[in-house]
Amino acid sequence: xxxxxxxxxxxxxxxxxxxxxxxxxxxxxxxxxxxxxxxxxxxxxxxxxxxxxxxxxxxxxxxxxxxxxxxxxxxxxxxxxxxxxxxxxxxxxxxxxxxxxxxxxxxxxxxxxxxxxxxxxxxxxxxxxxxxxxxxxxxxxxxxxxxxxxxxxxxxxxxxxxxxxxxxxxxxxxxxxxxxxxxxxxxxxxxxxxxxxxxxxxxxxxxxxxxxxxxxxxxxxxxxxxxxxxxxxxxxxxxxxxxxxxxxxxxxxxxxxxxxxxxxxxxxxxxxxxxxxxxxxxxxxxxxxxxxxxx
Numbered sequence: 085x086x087x088x089x090x091x092x093x094x095x096x097x098x099x100x101x102x103x104x105x106x107x108x109x110x111x112x113x114x115x116x117x118x119x120x121x122x123x124x125x126x127x128x129x130x131x132x133x134x135x136x137x138x139x140x141x142x143x144x145x146x147x148x149x150x151x152x153x154x155x156x157x158x159x160x161x162x163x164x165x166x167x168x169x170x171x172x173x174x175x176x177x178x179x180x181x182x183x184x185x186x187x188x189x190x191x192x193x194x195x196x197x198x199x200x201x202x203x204x205x206x207x208x209x210x211x212x213x214x215x216x217x218x219x220x221x222x223x224x225x226x227x228x229x230x231x232x233x234x235x236x237x238x239x240x241x242x243x244x245x246x247x248x249x250x251x252x253x254x255x256x257x258x259x260x261x262x263x264x265x266x267x268x269x270x271x272x273x274x275x276x277x278x279x280x281x282x283x284x285x286x287x288x289x290x291x292x293x294x295x296x297x298x299x300x301x302x303x304x305x306x307x308x309x310x311x312x313x314x315x316x317x318x319x320x321x322x323x324x325x326x327x328x329x330x331x332x333x334x335x336x337x338x339x340x341x342x343x344x345x346x347x348x349x350x351x352x353x354x355x356x357x358x359x360x361x362x363x364x365x366x367x368x369x370x371x372x373x374x375x376x377x378x379x
Contacts, residue, residue: 089360092353099349103342109173110335113328120325121259123226127318134310135283140294141304142284160250161195163217163243165236165272165316167256167323168205170222174330177257177265182208184267185255189214197249199239201232201320217243223320233316237309240273250274256319257326264333265326272315275308 166185168178182205189196197215200206202222210216218239223229243249252273257265288294296303 089353089356092349092356096346096349096353099342099346103339103346106335106338106342110332110339113332113335116328117325117332119226120321120328123229123321124318124325127314127321131314131318134307134314135286136289136294137307138283138304138311139286139288140296141300141307142280143294161197161248162189162192162251162253163240163249164189164196164198164214164253164255165240165319166198166200166205166209167320168200168202168208168222169327170203170224171331172204173334174204174327175334177327177330178202178205178208181205181255181257181267182212184269185209186212186214188255188269189253194251199236201236201323223324226321229317229320232320233313236316237312240312244273254315254319256323258322259325259329264329270315270319272312 164185166181168181185198189198195215197217198209199217199220200209201220203219206216206219220232220235223232240249240252251271254270254272256268258268260266
């Protein structure tokens with residue numbers, strides 16, 4: 085009985101240690117969700133400002149040179165930026181994204197190259213028929229997102245100048261009310277007529293008509309760069325928020341399972357302990373009765 089009880093004690097201690105780790109990871113995930121969601125909310129006003137700047141440019145009209153540099157052709161090779169995770173314990177986070185990417189890109193014609201952001205998503209994408217391009221390390225803090233976006237934009241520009249891609253699609257998971265996350269996609273490039281018409285339809289917030297000062301082409305290109313930067317930054321922040329939400333949900337399930345396991349182990353331990361006590365009492369009583377009879 086002592087060996088069995090000792091084994092149960094070790095299992096209970098191990099489960100308790102594991103529960104402490106799970107609770108720590110749960111707290112870290114909850115804290116991370118907050119900072120990434122705050123970053124997304126903070127981007128909304130800036131994104132709105134960039135949109136209004138583009139509205140002003142489109143309503144005033146842009147130069148042919150700017151239009152040519154922005155558009156490129158709308159068919160041809162496709163580059164896809166896919167945000168996933170570098171770490172595990174996120175459930176089906178990466179698998180859902182890979183299936184969404186394969187399904188979405190499968191409906192498009194042309195050569196497809198994927199740029200994975202995250203080691204886990206890269207390994208899963210490598211199992212598909214999609215051509216693997218540049219691989220990026222997923223940031224682990226808000227401050228590390230900006231350098232990553234800079235690297236992605238440089239790679240996009242390099243591939244466009246080489247003629248390696250004509251279109252760029254963006255894939256990431258987005259937090260969703262009533263669910264942990266949902267996979268979404270967005271075409272970043274080329275910036276076509278439909279995109280410009282949609283922006284031009286935005287109502288100006290004041291009664292004063294906007295006017296672009298100085299070099300309109302330079303202003304437009306600067307705003308387009310900001311639009312691409314904000315779109316990628318927000319996608320990364322939303323993906324990280326979704327990842328931590330998925331990890332939080334996984335840790336909550338793990339904590340519940342550990343609590344149930346601890347309850348079962350403690351119940352078994354106490355039952356064995358009580359059984360041992362009962363056996364010892366029976367031995368004492370039997371010995372006492374034997375002594376009484378012998379007298």
